[in-house]
Amino acid sequence: MIIRQLALRQGRRSLAPQWRSARRWMSSEVDSISSSMQNSLNETHSIESMLNSLPGERVQPIDDETHQTADTENIGTVFAEFKRQRELQKPLGAIVTPHYEPHTLVTNPPRPSDISLELLLASQAHMGHSTSLWNPGNARYIFGIRDGIHIISLDQTAAHLRRAARVVTAVAERAGLILFVGTRPGQDRAVVKAAELSGGCHLFDRWVAGGITNGTQILGRGKVKVVDEFDQEVPGFEEQLVERASVKPDLVVCLNPMENYVLLHECALNNIPTIGIIDTNANPLWVTYPIPANDDSLRCVQVICGILGRAGEEGKTRRLAAAQAGNITFTPADGFVMPGEEKTEQQKLPRVLKLGASIEELEKQDAMGNRPLKKDPLPRNFIEGEVRERVPRFHDAKKDL
Amino acid sequence: MGVELRYGLRRALHSLRAPPTWQQRSCVASSHRTSRPSKAFSTSTSHRQEPFTAAPEINLSAENNIPILKRIRVVPASPSYFSGKPAFTDDLLALQALLRKYQTLPVVETGHAPRIAWRTFESYKSFLGSEPIKASKYQRLVAILHRLNHIHPSLMPQEVKDAMERYKREINPFANVAKPKPVDEWGRAMGLGRRKTSTARAWLVEGEGEVLVNGGSLAQYFGRLHDRESAVWALKATQRLDKYNVFALVRGGGVTGQAEALTLAVAKALLIHEPGLKPALRRAGCITRDPRKVERKKPGHLKARKMPTWVKR
Amino acid sequence: MGRYDFRPQRVFQTASQLLAVEHSARRATPPPWFDIVAKTPPSQVLIRPLQRTQPARRGRKPSRLFQPMPIVYPEDKLRAEFFGDHPWELARPKVVLEGDGNDAMHWDWSRIQQPGKRLDGESVVQRQFWLMQYQGLGKNEAYDKARKEFYKYRHLEDIERRVANEEAQATGAYFGPGPLEYGMKLEDRKWEAWKKWATKEIEQRKQLESAVYSGSETDEDSVDAPADPEALGEEPEEPIAAV
Numbered sequence: 001m002i003i004r005q006l007a008l009r010q011g012r013r014s015l016a017p018q019w020r021s022a023r024r025w026m027s028s029e030v031d032s033i034s035s036s037m038q039n040s041l042n043e044t045h046s047i048e049s050m051l052n053s054l055p056g057e058r059v060q061p062i063d064d065e066t067h068q069t070a071d072t073e074n075i076g077t078v079f080a081e082f083k084r085q086r087e088l089q090k091p092l093g094a095i096v097t098p099h100y101e102p103h104t105l106v107t108n109p110p111r112p113s114d115i116s117l118e119l120l121l122a123s124q125a126h127m128g129h130s131t132s133l134w135n136p137g138n139a140r141y142i143f144g145i146r147d148g149i150h151i152i153s154l155d156q157t158a159a160h161l162r163r164a165a166r167v168v169t170a171v172a173e174r175a176g177l178i179l180f181v182g183t184r185p186g187q188d189r190a191v192v193k194a195a196e197l198s199g200g201c202h203l204f205d206r207w208v209a210g211g212i213t214n215g216t217q218i219l220g221r222g223k224v225k226v227v228d229e230f231d232q233e234v235p236g237f238e239e240q241l242v243e244r245a246s247v248k249p250d251l252v253v254c255l256n257p258m259e260n261y262v263l264l265h266e267c268a269l270n271n272i273p274t275i276g277i278i279d280t281n282a283n284p285l286w287v288t289y290p291i292p293a294n295d296d297s298l299r300c301v302q303v304i305c306g307i308l309g310r311a312g313e314e315g316k317t318r319r320l321a322a323a324q325a326g327n328i329t330f331t332p333a334d335g336f337v338m339p340g341e342e343k344t345e346q347q348k349l350p351r352v353l354k355l356g357a358s359i360e361e362l363e364k365q366d367a368m369g370n371r372p373l374k375k376d377p378l379p380r381n382f383i384e385g386e387v388r389e390r391v392p393r394f395h396d397a398k399k400d401l
Numbered sequence: 402m403g404v405e406l407r408y409g410l411r412r413a414l415h416s417l418r419a420p421p422t423w424q425q426r427s428c429v430a431s432s433h434r435t436s437r438p439s440k441a442f443s444t445s446t447s448h449r450q451e452p453f454t455a456a457p458e459i460n461l462s463a464e465n466n467i468p469i470l471k472r473i474r475v476v477p478a479s480p481s482y483f484s485g486k487p488a489f490t491d492d493l494l495a496l497q498a499l500l501r502k503y504q505t506l507p508v509v510e511t512g513h514a515p516r517i518a519w520r521t522f523e524s525y526k527s528f529l530g531s532e533p534i535k536a537s538k539y540q541r542l543v544a545i546l547h548r549l550n551h552i553h554p555s556l557m558p559q560e561v562k563d564a565m566e567r568y569k570r571e572i573n574p575f576a577n578v579a580k581p582k583p584v585d586e587w588g589r590a591m592g593l594g595r596r597k598t599s600t601a602r603a604w605l606v607e608g609e610g611e612v613l614v615n616g617g618s619l620a621q622y623f624g625r626l627h628d629r630e631s632a633v634w635a636l637k638a639t640q641r642l643d644k645y646n647v648f649a650l651v652r653g654g655g656v657t658g659q660a661e662a663l664t665l666a667v668a669k670a671l672l673i674h675e676p677g678l679k680p681a682l683r684r685a686g687c688i689t690r691d692p693r694k695v696e697r698k699k700p701g702h703l704k705a706r707k708m709p710t711w712v713k714r
Numbered sequence: 715m716g717r718y719d720f721r722p723q724r725v726f727q728t729a730s731q732l733l734a735v736e737h738s739a740r741r742a743t744p745p746p747w748f749d750i751v752a753k754t755p756p757s758q759v760l761i762r763p764l765q766r767t768q769p770a771r772r773g774r775k776p777s778r779l780f781q782p783m784p785i786v787y788p789e790d791k792l793r794a795e796f797f798g799d800h801p802w803e804l805a806r807p808k809v810v811l812e813g814d815g816n817d818a819m820h821w822d823w824s825r826i827q828q829p830g831k832r833l834d835g836e837s838v839v840q841r842q843f844w845l846m847q848y849q850g851l852g853k854n855e856a857y858d859k860a861r862k863e864f865y866k867y868r869h870l871e872d873i874e875r876r877v878a879n880e881e882a883q884a885t886g887a888y889f890g891p892g893p894l895e896y897g898m899k900l901e902d903r904k905w906e907a908w909k910k911w912a913t914k915e916i917e918q919r920k921q922l923e924s925a926v927y928s929g930s931e932t933d934e935d936s937v938d939a940p941a942d943p944e945a946l947g948e949e950p951e952e953p954i955a956a957v
Contacts, residue, residue: 079556100811117815120815121815139761139763139765144782151785163754167750170749219485223478224482226473227476249483250745271728288722331746332470332471338469
């Protein structure tokens, strides 16, 4: 419905003969609708002709030199008035009881304490894929079949989501680098927000294959910095940063594992734990911590990503609070010397050993580092035994779980 | 025997020198232990707990007591580090956020925003410093800039102006407009034309169609009919032959070059009198300078391109 | 690597082994996730819970033991019956968005109309179910009652819409072409285009037929022949006036 200028309309109506309007009020029969529509159309045409015959232009001409209209100054005041009116009219009308506002999932994401089955249900986390597409590895997370699709068990989702949130919090507390990945269209804002909350990194474009396994080549030109416990940059270490390897994430949160197998595989090769949304057609073995949920619903993905981002925020807050109290909750970066000092021989040795490296290789490294050669290498089990004897057991898994 | 003794001594020393964190390590961890995981999560494999911890607690009352090396870590400078093109991604996100913030401001009509020359793709790429960006990605950025530029000039926030500055070319080619040439006090308009090596200056006044080329009439100066026509082609094509008088000075070159240089000169002078004729003159081919010149002779060639005849032995 | 890659699940064990090796060289730095992953190990994977039990039948092995079961609700049959009788109800637009996840709790099916919910087939099904549950009506009886309530309110809605339409028009509104008018317009356009095409086809065919029967030259050649050379050629040069 298009409403023309009020004054014109009212003027026309006041001029119109009264008996016509009286008849219109009385009419309610169906067959007159078409005729009344015709009348209305005719009237509209007459209004349009009146409008067109009116002097004055509806669109202000714009000066191409100064880019100003005749009432350029006026637009500011008009816009201010528009905003004022909007504010005035905001409280008018009915107040709808809490309802879904899509943007709030990004601007103010839910917290881990907000996880509830209702929230997950409303965000369609339970909708899986067609039964013919399922991966039987997900049998545990599936509640049943409805209308040809698998329904994911929401209590499993909630439990796994809480567990993942706990991991994210703890890693953020220990200043681990968390990478949020969501490469499907529409996931970018959620991913960026989560990274911002948790002080981690985001990826919404495409995972460049080799980012972890061939980091120096792929990410070598990306800048890194040295920060202290308050996340403030510490200058003076720039020369030492140049020769260091690229940064690797300590935890990867992947919102669409189906498209990011390369990333997850690289994480597995580099022993990096991963969290992923596993739909009924995804392979739960690809990630360390699966969250069984619907990865095709943007709402569901935003809820999960937001919760994990909030979890990271909590860990970060705890870490900063500890730093304020004078506690360092993370392992400092090693291999650094104070600016201006020389590195010792021991620090020049390669630090990281690959899995499967044997004691013999260590011996070789020691020999290269001009250390005394050990003639009788210890068997591995002896070393492990010794370690276990010397250090008290604080984390006993059986006690914990 | 001696070796064994020495080794045993080293081990003893190691155990003494073991980091103090081993004894204190789990204070933090145990305090943050939140709740017992439910039975559903019992692992299929029982973990043998290893005596390592990620967070050695260093608790000293005054932070100054902690040496700097004990509290530093390495992090990416940008959260977009893993995208492989962090600077570009940060730029894109910043512009998107800006647009989201000022999306509701009134805009000018399409095509009426100030014309701005944004950086070319190559210029932006070198500006960022060799990030592997694709032209299509840069187009997304330019699209946002274009939209921001359409915010009404009287309401354009300073923030947006500052952000756009970063993507503008150093020199705005649209600001470079030719100075309009006026008709002088005697009603003359001067136009300059060139062709091959000839140069022609033509003055156009309103009149009856008289033409003077270097002091002589058109027929005297140009013997060839075709040249006479091309000298005043601009006037002829627009049917203004009897409305203007032409006074022209032609220098250099040959007859054809002079005649066609005159075409351009007369057309330019005519445009000063009647700018609206430009499309018609362009269709008549009077506005474009013909850039062709005699190609230079090259060494080893007989002429510009001609090669000497190939002789066997 | 094998068929299954368990490395993601075994990050902690791998890290422990690495650390044990590195520790002997006094280089052990556990990653930040080390103790939290130890405390909250990944859940079990590749577990198949038994979904159903089947009575032992002679000569047959139990099958589909580990496949999920279909989820069935008592309303399903009522729904099928209603939409079987009223298939066009399925063509109406339907809101599938959930507000807070408790939307169904806010509804009270002691009456068929609900605030915040459009009257539709689902209303009938829920109302019928409520009547069967709480008023002890039989299935058919409840169906009739709910159905008639539905008809009544649907009729009222129609009247309301019509009156609103009239009111709007009385106050100067006008509506664009409706879906039917629009469809007719499209159809007309197609029909006219076809008519033009068909006339041309018929003409051509007639020409062809006449050519076949008479055996004389058709005028197709002249159609295919290039256009008048005079029209294509350049204009004769005008005599140039001596200036």
